[in-house]
Amino acid sequence: MANGDLKYQYARLSVSEKLIAINVIVFIVMGLITALISPSVENWFALPKDFFDFLMQPWSIITYSFLHGGIFHILWNMYVLYVAGRILLNLFDGRRFLNIYFLGVILGGLLFLLSYNIFPTLIGVNASLIGASAGVMAVLIFVCTYIPNQEVRLFFFNVKLWQIGLFVVLMDLVQIPLGGNIGGRIAHLGGALLGYMYVRQLYNGRDIGEGFSNFVDGILNLFKRTEKKAPMKTVYKNQKKTAAKQATYDKQTHQKKIDAILDKISKSGYESLSKAEKDFLFKAGKED
Numbered sequence: 001m002a003n004g005d006l007k008y009q010y011a012r013l014s015v016s017e018k019l020i021a022i023n024v025i026v027f028i029v030m031g032l033i034t035a036l037i038s039p040s041v042e043n044w045f046a047l048p049k050d051f052f053d054f055l056m057q058p059w060s061i062i063t064y065s066f067l068h069g070g071i072f073h074i075l076w077n078m079y080v081l082y083v084a085g086r087i088l089l090n091l092f093d094g095r096r097f098l099n100i101y102f103l104g105v106i107l108g109g110l111l112f113l114l115s116y117n118i119f120p121t122l123i124g125v126n127a128s129l130i131g132a133s134a135g136v137m138a139v140l141i142f143v144c145t146y147i148p149n150q151e152v153r154l155f156f157f158n159v160k161l162w163q164i165g166l167f168v169v170l171m172d173l174v175q176i177p178l179g180g181n182i183g184g185r186i187a188h189l190g191g192a193l194l195g196y197m198y199v200r201q202l203y204n205g206r207d208i209g210e211g212f213s214n215f216v217d218g219i220l221n222l223f224k225r226t227e228k229k230a231p232m233k234t235v236y237k238n239q240k241k242t243a244a245k246q247a248t249y250d251k252q253t254h255q256k257k258i259d260a261i262l263d264k265i266s267k268s269g270y271e272s273l274s275k276a277e278k279d280f281l282f283k284a285g286k287e288d
Contacts, residue, residue, distance in 0.1 A: 015094035016085025016139075019101070020078045023132060026066040027074050042067060047109050047129040049116035049183065065105040067130035077132045084140040090281050091146065091262060097139070099209025104138020104194040108187035115186045127183050134191035141165050141195030146202075150270045168192075203266070 013021065033041050047064035048054055054061070068074035088097055112129045116122045143150075144165030151158040169192050172185045201208045261277050273281070 014085070014089055015097050016081060016089060019085075020081060023066055023068070023074060023078060027068050030067060042130075043128070047112060049113065049122075049125070049127045049129070051113060051117055054113060061106055061109045062102065064109060064129050065132045065135055068132070069130060073131060077136050080140060081132065081136045084136070084143055087143045087147075087150075088139055091143075091265070095213060096207070096209060099207075099212055100138050100142050100195060100198055101135040103198070103209055103212055104191035105132070105135040107194045108134025108137070108190035111190035112183045112187045116183065122182065129183050129187055131184060131187075133184060134187040137168070137188045137191035138195040138198070140168065141192040142198055145196050145199040147265055147270050165192075 010018065010021065030042060030045075044057060045060055045063040046067055047060045048057070068077065085097065088100070109129060116125065116127060144161040148160065148162035148165075150161050152161060152164070154164070169189070172188045172192075176182055176185045198208055257280065261273065261281055264272060264277075270278075
């Protein structure tokens, strides 16, 4: 497949599918580096449990989520991310999806750091954190909290999303005292907490991810080249203002329709939507 075809296929993917593709690529590349160069390279991107080590590599609060310990580790995480991501992107845009995912990664990482520096039984234990589980849990628990009564097919029977959410959280809680991957379990719970709190704050009219989005946008803008002003820029000033106003009006109208549908979901469940409303939500998610 030509390079242009690959770019085209990648551009057609949803935000969650692009994130999955990046995780798979990083998994393969890191596997080759570990096998052919040095296993210690991964340590620069994994999240260390020591706070001072973390200060020396602050990027690891994000990069740890792109590392995985084995094929089954990444397969399970990417499968859950694919399923939960499709549901979330039928409700909201890609920007909010990324907010939920990466804030879950960050909160999960911070709880891991905090736990290994304050709990007596964990202090002194040699550990580091890898895996996308905290971000995946944030996305999963978000949809389980936002549309709790939505039923999904699980093997041979239907279950409600709130039941799935409760089950995965309880599984992490009961396994912490048993030992083994305690840091990972704590990070999972951090992601789950973020997903739950995100929904609760949305119900109160507050998007807790907006500040994170603005921060990322600010960083990206630092790397954008300043474009040269075109000599004919002011010729169509009035037309551009009119077009801008119309675009703003259309966007606001579009968002109001989405908000009305989401409000209906929160009150009566996803199945209460008409086919036209479901199709509208699906198309809106694809456009973003």
